[in-house]
Structures are given as structure tokens and as C-alpha cells.
Amino acid sequence: MVHALIFDMDGTMIDSMPSHKRSWAEFAQRQGLEVDISDVMRRTTGRTGIECMRILFGLPEMGEDEAMAHVHVKEAVYRELFSPIFAEVAGFKAFFDHAHACGLKLGVGTAGDRQNQAFAYQHLQMKVAPLTTVGGDEGLPGKPEPAIFLEAARRMGVEPERCIVFEDAPLGIEAARRAGMRAVGIASSHHPDELTGPHVLAVVPDYHALIASRFLETHHVVSS
Incomplete structure (x- = not known):
């Protein structure tokens, strides 16, 4: 699971x-x-x-x-x-809230620094905060090295193989593979063909597509 x-x-x-x-x-x-x-x-x-x-x-x-x-x-x-012009990737907060309601642990692994993290959270106005945010100014190597994702998993107390990474960039998709994690490609800034791999469960334009396809339920991440 x-x-x-x-x-x-x-x-x-x-x-x-x-x-x-x-x-x-x-x-x-x-x-x-x-x-x-x-x-x-x-x-x-x-x-x-x-x-x-x-x-x-x-x-x-x-x-x-x-x-x-x-x-x-x-x-x-x-x-x-x-x-x-601040905007979320379409459907992100709705998907995040659904995943939280299903009992999943939720973390963030970003190359962004603390100022950009605070900026994003201030504008997003999320109902529930991530359990942890690992940033690019903490001395860890950036993607495609897996360190940021592995540290997020460690802080949440979850084994890497029990995590799914959501990423929009090829270097991030590769970082998930190196971390031993499965991934979902969010094709907001790259062509879907650039976000593929044997560990990639889906590539979608936004979170509305994941919600519509019942991604969490279909992939047995949560109970139907």
C-alpha cells in the first residue's frame, strides 16, 4: 500500500x-x-x-x-x-484535500527556497498544511539526485517504495526513480512524452484528470 x-x-x-x-x-x-x-x-x-x-x-x-x-x-x-497572476495547477487543492481525507501522509519536495515556499503557501491558502516541506536551500543536492524526496519520506516516517511523487519536470521524474518511488507526471510545463518511465503510473495535464479518473482508488492507493 x-x-x-x-x-x-x-x-x-x-x-x-x-x-x-x-x-x-x-x-x-x-x-x-x-x-x-x-x-x-x-x-x-x-x-x-x-x-x-x-x-x-x-x-x-x-x-x-x-x-x-x-x-x-x-x-x-x-x-x-x-x-x-498567481494560480495553482488546476485542481491541485481539491486533489490534495481528498488525499488528506483518505488518510494519506502528504509532503512537499522542492528545489525552491524558504522564501518561495512561504510565498506559495501564502497564496495557496491551503486548508491543510503538508506534514513536511523539504527545500532546495537545505544543503541537499537538487534533482535528478533523489535526496530531496528521500528526506521528505524520512521526515514523514514512510519507506520510499510506499511513496508516490508528483512532478512536472524530467529531472524530478528521474529523481523519483532514483529514490525508488513511483511517480505521476503533471504535464503543465513539459510534453507528456518527457515525463514517462517504468515507474510512472500516469501522465496528466492537471489534477482534474486525476480526480475524474479516480486515480487514488483505481491504483489502490485508497479504498474505493
Whole structure:
């Protein structure tokens, strides 16, 4: 039996990836960097802020303090852009509440930092808070490494094989596989074909599709 669900945040809980893309473009312009933003998104989505900055600047040896200073600037731009148009991924809260009512443990494993987590929760106004949120500023390696998901499972007291991860990005889908967890692809920001794998139970456009298909019941995650 599955005992816990672990959700990525950006692009999975909240429809934030277009604003992240815009903020990367604006940040790069401010820094005088000429980059392919689509390529930056491909290489960084799911990685921690520090990892992203080292990739963006092409400086793998960039110090943590310098990288974090850049992260704070970039993420402030993101929050300014997304705040007026904030939206959840369709059906997320309804699905989350249903899973909670069914007795599942619910956690979040995100590359986002504490400021972005607080921003998301403030706007989401969730009825029930996740049991734990593991973030990208806690010293763990970002996705596709499995550390963030494994730490979320550990904090909830659940074995990895009893968890299902919900992810919108290929690096996150791979992180779930490396963690020994099954996954659901949320195709809000990537083509469904990029979110497949032997451990992937379903790929859907949003949570309304999971609710309509009775995903939790069909896959015997909860009793019918």
C-alpha cells in the first residue's frame, strides 16, 4: 500500500513556470548574460538555486554566498512577476484535500527556497498544511539526485517504495526513480512524452484528470 504522496512545488502545485522563465530572462539581462533561456530552463528545472547559478554563469566553482546573493535577486523578480497572476495547477487543492481525507501522509519536495515556499503557501491558502516541506536551500543536492524526496519520506516516517511523487519536470521524474518511488507526471510545463518511465503510473495535464479518473482508488492507493 502507498502511505504518502510527495509533491514538487513549481509547475506541480502552482502554475509558476512561465513566471520563472520570464524571471530568468530578466535576471540574465540585468547581468549582461546572453543565454538561451529555454536551454537554461531545461538544464536547471529541479535543481537548487546555487546549482542553477553555477550553471547560468558557467562557473561550477562559484561560492555559495555569491550564488545565494544572485538567487535572492532572481527569485524576488519571480515573485514580483507571479504574484499578480498567481494560480495553482488546476485542481491541485481539491486533489490534495481528498488525499488528506483518505488518510494519506502528504509532503512537499522542492528545489525552491524558504522564501518561495512561504510565498506559495501564502497564496495557496491551503486548508491543510503538508506534514513536511523539504527545500532546495537545505544543503541537499537538487534533482535528478533523489535526496530531496528521500528526506521528505524520512521526515514523514514512510519507506520510499510506499511513496508516490508528483512532478512536472524530467529531472524530478528521474529523481523519483532514483529514490525508488513511483511517480505521476503533471504535464503543465513539459510534453507528456518527457515525463514517462517504468515507474510512472500516469501522465496528466492537471489534477482534474486525476480526480475524474479516480486515480487514488483505481491504483489502490485508497479504498474505493
